[in-house]
Amino acid sequence: MKIYVPRDAAARALGADAVAAAFADLGHQVIRNGSRGMIWLEPLVEIEENGMRRAYGPVAPGDVAGILAGSVESLGPVENIPFFARQTRLTFARCGLIDPLNLADYEAHGGLKGLRRALEMGSDGIIAQMKESGLRGRGGAGFPTGIKWETVARAAGPQKYIVCNADEGDSGTFADRMIMEGDPFSVIEGMVIAGLAVGASKGYIYIRSEYPDAIEVMSRAVRICHDNNILGRVLHTTHEFDIEIRVGAGAYVCGEETSLLNSLEGKRGVVRAKPPLPALEGFMGRPTVVNNVISLATVPVIFEKGADHYASFGLGRSKGTMPIQIAGNVARGGLFETGFGMPLGALVNEIAGGTATGRPVKAVQVGGPLGAYFAPAKFDTPFAYEEFDGQGGLIGHAGVVVFDDAADMRAMARFAMEFCAVESCGKCTPCRIGAVRGVETIDRIAAGDASAVPLLVDLCETMKHGSLCALGGFTPYPVMSALEQFPEEFAGRREAAA
Amino acid sequence: MTSPSHAVRPDGLAEIDAIIAAHLWREGPLLPILHAVQAAFGFIPQAAHAPICAALNITKAELHGVISFYHDFRDKPAGVHVLKICRAEACQAMGGAAMSAAVLAKLGLDWHETSRDGRVTVEPVYCLGLCACAPAAMVDGKLKARVTPEILLAELGA
Numbered sequence: 001m002k003i004y005v006p007r008d009a010a011a012r013a014l015g016a017d018a019v020a021a022a023f024a025d026l027g028h029q030v031i032r033n034g035s036r037g038m039i040w041l042e043p044l045v046e047i048e049e050n051g052m053r054r055a056y057g058p059v060a061p062g063d064v065a066g067i068l069a070g071s072v073e074s075l076g077p078v079e080n081i082p083f084f085a086r087q088t089r090l091t092f093a094r095c096g097l098i099d100p101l102n103l104a105d106y107e108a109h110g111g112l113k114g115l116r117r118a119l120e121m122g123s124d125g126i127i128a129q130m131k132e133s134g135l136r137g138r139g140g141a142g143f144p145t146g147i148k149w150e151t152v153a154r155a156a157g158p159q160k161y162i163v164c165n166a167d168e169g170d171s172g173t174f175a176d177r178m179i180m181e182g183d184p185f186s187v188i189e190g191m192v193i194a195g196l197a198v199g200a201s202k203g204y205i206y207i208r209s210e211y212p213d214a215i216e217v218m219s220r221a222v223r224i225c226h227d228n229n230i231l232g233r234v235l236h237t238t239h240e241f242d243i244e245i246r247v248g249a250g251a252y253v254c255g256e257e258t259s260l261l262n263s264l265e266g267k268r269g270v271v272r273a274k275p276p277l278p279a280l281e282g283f284m285g286r287p288t289v290v291n292n293v294i295s296l297a298t299v300p301v302i303f304e305k306g307a308d309h310y311a312s313f314g315l316g317r318s319k320g321t322m323p324i325q326i327a328g329n330v331a332r333g334g335l336f337e338t339g340f341g342m343p344l345g346a347l348v349n350e351i352a353g354g355t356a357t358g359r360p361v362k363a364v365q366v367g368g369p370l371g372a373y374f375a376p377a378k379f380d381t382p383f384a385y386e387e388f389d390g391q392g393g394l395i396g397h398a399g400v401v402v403f404d405d406a407a408d409m410r411a412m413a414r415f416a417m418e419f420c421a422v423e424s425c426g427k428c429t430p431c432r433i434g435a436v437r438g439v440e441t442i443d444r445i446a447a448g449d450a451s452a453v454p455l456l457v458d459l460c461e462t463m464k465h466g467s468l469c470a471l472g473g474f475t476p477y478p479v480m481s482a483l484e485q486f487p488e489e490f491a492g493r494r495e496a497a498a
Numbered sequence: 499m500t501s502p503s504h505a506v507r508p509d510g511l512a513e514i515d516a517i518i519a520a521h522l523w524r525e526g527p528l529l530p531i532l533h534a535v536q537a538a539f540g541f542i543p544q545a546a547h548a549p550i551c552a553a554l555n556i557t558k559a560e561l562h563g564v565i566s567f568y569h570d571f572r573d574k575p576a577g578v579h580v581l582k583i584c585r586a587e588a589c590q591a592m593g594g595a596a597m598s599a600a601v602l603a604k605l606g607l608d609w610h611e612t613s614r615d616g617r618v619t620v621e622p623v624y625c626l627g628l629c630a631c632a633p634a635a636m637v638d639g640k641l642k643a644r645v646t647p648e649i650l651l652a653e654l655g656a
Contacts, residue, residue: 266528
């Protein structure tokens with residue numbers, strides 16, 4: 001019998017450690033797996049017997065004896081739970097299924113197959129595969145990963161770098177955290193393949209300090225890969241690749257790639273003007289690939305199953321799958337990986353079951369604190385890059401935060417500006433000053449000054465077009481989408497205004 | 499994560515030198531050094547500035563610029579307990595604003611403040627990645643999901 005109790009941060013924050021201890025107290029060995037992504041069922045325990053895995057959840061320590069005695073009703077196999085059954089799991093295929101730090105388990109579930117194929121292909125072959133897969137940067141910008149790699153491969157430089165951006169600061173997103181805690185080897189394998197493609201021998205994983213569990217699991221995974229010749233001399237070939245884990249220090253803007261590079265170099269995390277592109281002058285001024293965790297964790301499966309297989313999923317230019325994170329006020333929150341194209345409303349209402357409070361959905365914010373609010377009138381928008389862009393929004397890192405009808409949209413718009421003011425790196429004026437003026441202008445509107453509304457619109461235009469990076473440039477998305485879809489909340493004084 | 503507020507020991511300088519030496523080989527060693535110093539002392543003591551500047555060949559102003567840029571680094575000790583409450587959107591959608599207001603009121607503190615007896619420091623944090631089990635908080639480095647004011651105050655023994 002095998003017992004799985006997640007060591008995922010969300011599961012632990014919901015009491016998984018006490019559940020694991022209860023099994024241990026009864027003399028059982030427990031495997032601490034990643035989360036299967038159904039956060040409303042965490043801690044989700046799985047018992048494997050006779051080749052069959054049955055799930056229980058949410059489990060409290062008091063349920064443990066009953067589960068072992070067979071007196072607690074099981075949810076059945078995870079794969080049969082509708083939320084899970086409707087997914088297409090490519091990037092997250094192993095997450096929650098395997099022991100995250102067991103290399104043999106990783107290999108038994110397809111791990112390292114991609115790397116072995118990539119080693120046979122060489123740089124040009126790898127880049128051709130990446131382009132064919134259609135993979136676009138999953139951090140939010142959606143830039144084609146293959147083209148980025150090609151740029152770095154062609155750049156001249158004695159030393160090149162692969163930087164994994166694990167500074168996942170967007171509210172409503174936790175896919176990077178989950179894969180680092182649940183399948184860390186996939187991130188490493190992706191980085192090694194990227195290194196082969198561009199001729200880089202050194203990689204950095206920049207993890208935000210708010211993710212202590214991810215830092216611990218990734219650090220242990222890197223050591224295991226060193227001890228097993230995945231890092232160092234890659235699978236006993238002449239290729240060399242090393243990875244160092246770096247920890248952020250609580251600055252949201254460091255998720256922006258040039259800020260991240262400055263931070264990695266030990267400087268203030270201020271944004272750099274582009275050009276030069278990091279692909280040409282990145283870390284230490286040398287050619288650097290900066291990819292999001294999910295982009296890199298998706299690389300192994302592209303090489304394991306073939307670029308054409310990956311590209312056969314999705315919609316239009318949004319190829320493959322996206323791990324969508326459904327969060328906030330939601331009945332069934334968690335990670336739902338699916339091919340691009342599912343309508344937003346189906347995700348929110350069918351998959352996630354609407355709000356946790358049972359009240360009507362008022363709006364969802366897609367793509368983190370810089371993403372637009374979508375009212376139910378826009379719920380037929382297919383979840384894909386161009387389609388969201390066409391509706392004045394962005395998918396970003398694919399976080400969907402659900403709000404019920406108690407949400408105060410003007411307060412949310414004000415918060416967007418306030419957050420931008422707190423986190424602005426200060427390099428460019430539209431962001432540094434604009435965000436502060438934005439808060440003041442929304443306060444004027446709240447006080448009943450209707451003439452401040454066009455001023456807010458004008459300010460948003462300036463920030464959108466004049467900011468150096470997405471922080472100042474995209475803060476207008478939540479603000480303007482709230483204003484456009486809920487104008488009545490910006491009209492006149494509110495009795496309860498604080 | 500954050501160790502309680504113990505003062506710089508007499509051997510503090512030796513410890514700082516050892517930390518610098520342990521990280522100096524890295525490319526861009528400043529953040530790892532600052533994290534290690536803070537882990538050892540609970541904050542970045544003034545005494546650490548000169549040796550770090552000398553080892554990295556940076557000015558005092560540059561070092562101050564870096565320390566003050568990042569929310570994590572402290573120039574003075576925090577309270578015995580550090581409570582970080584998420585203020586971001588997903589937590590707000592689950593009543594996070596009212597939740598944190600209740601905690602702050604009960605503690606008689608505003609954001610970034612430390613109680614007079616030095617027991618508790620309260621800080622805002624913008625996302626802990628627990629967005630599907632909000633509202634979330636971190637108490638002395640330990641993550642907590644679906645928190646209420648009662649749960650957090652009990653954690654602090656308040």
